[in-house]
Amino acid sequence: MSVIAFVLCAAAVAVAVGPLMRRRANLPLGAGLEDDSPVRRWQEEKDRLTGQLRDNDLALAEGRIDPARHSATATRLAGEAEHALARLREVRGALAPAYAASPASERRWTVALVAGCVVAATYGVHAVASRGDIDMTRSPHGDMAASPRPDDAPAGMPVGADGVPDIGAMVARLEARIESGDYAPDDVAMLLRSYRVLGRDGDRLLDEAAGKFPDDVQIRLAFIDAALTGTDADRLARAETMVSELMAASPDLAEARWYRALFLVRHGDLDAARAELRALAPLVAGNPQAADAVRTLLSRIDIPQHDRAAQPGK
Structure with a gap:
């Protein structure tokens, strides 16, 4: 690009300055036709x-x-x-x-001024045109040397022979740790995520974790979510009790209010469910996905026929 700019600059200077350098350019112009x-x-x-x-x-x-x-x-x-x-x-x-001929010094200054203007304009156009060009003076991979690859395994995660994280080995290691009884809530959360990736059921793990960590909010929320997706009456009753306990401990916990609204809908208490959802809406205003879920559920139960269907004998 620099060579092209230099050639264009030289050509422009030659075209602009060439006529000024000829002797005929300084001859008298005469008096014209009249x-x-x-x-x-x-x-x-x-x-x-x-x-x-x-x-x-x-x-x-x-x-x-x-x-x-x-x-x-x-x-x-x-x-x-x-x-x-x-x-x-x-x-x-x-x-x-x-007309007297222009002095030689005046001609030189004129030529120099015109040449300078042409050079400045040419390099200005070159600078504007090369803003989006790729910098060929350094390697584009230099800034990426210290950044991890997308498929790099997190610290402590087993990897296969090809360097890809081995989820199966990690699940086996977590299951062994949980069976030994020496595990933390983070181990439960990681194993649950792995189960979801593998499409496996984590109900038994949640039952054990809820008993071992009865005060852990994240394990409680995971248990409630799993219970609502199933049909086990005992698990549903236990999950509803957890919701009430979470509401008592943290009234502004958005997840607890959401699950409470879902239980109210299951029981047919739509007025209370609407009130709960309207109270929840300001709490999730900064989360577009959660706010959209609240609006969707509220629009579904905010229809008169839902009330008639929920009332016995109608």
């Missing part, structure tokens, strides 16, 4: 007298005038020519050039 200088008037007078002398000779040759008249006319025209030549000699100063 010149009334003494020299121009003498040229016109000379042309007129020459034409009349030629006509006088032609008339004598054709016999239209006699020799006496031809001689008189020639004498008169010669006198007029002498008079015009005398006037021309009196104004010899008009023969000097109308």
Whole structure:
């Protein structure tokens, strides 16, 4: 790109400065077509007298005038020519050039100024045009040397022979840890995520974890969510109790209010469910996905026929 810019710059300078460097560029421009200088008037007078002398000779040759008249006319025209030549000699100063040539130093400054403007404009266009170009002076991978690859395994996760995280080995290791009884809530959360990836059921794990960590909020929420997706009455009753306990401990916990609204809908108490959802809406306003779920459920139960269907005997 720099070579192209240099060539274009050189061509532009040559085109702009070339005419200024020629000698003819500093010659006088003259007076134009409407010149009334003494020299121009003498040229016109000379042309007129020459034409009349030629006509006088032609008339004598054709016999239209006699020799006496031809001689008189020639004498008169010669006198007029002498008079015009005398006037021309009196104004010899008009023969000097109308415009003095520019000094050499002035020409050099003009050329330098034009060349500088062309160079500045060319490099300005080059800078604007190359803003989106790829920087070829450094490796694009230099800034990525310290960043991990997308398929790099997290710290502590087993990897296969090809370097890809081995989820099966990680699940086996977590299951062994949980069976030994020496595990933490984070181990339960990680194993549950792995079960979801593998499509396996984690109800038994949640039952054990809820008994081992009865005060852990995340395990409680995971248990409630799993219970609502199933049909086990005992698990549903236990989950509803957990919701009530979470609401008592943290009234502004958005997840607890959401699950409470779901249980109210299951019981057919739509008025209470609407009130719960309307109270939940401001709490999840900053979460577009949660806010959309609240609006969707509220619109579904905010229809009169739902109330009639929920009332017994109708």
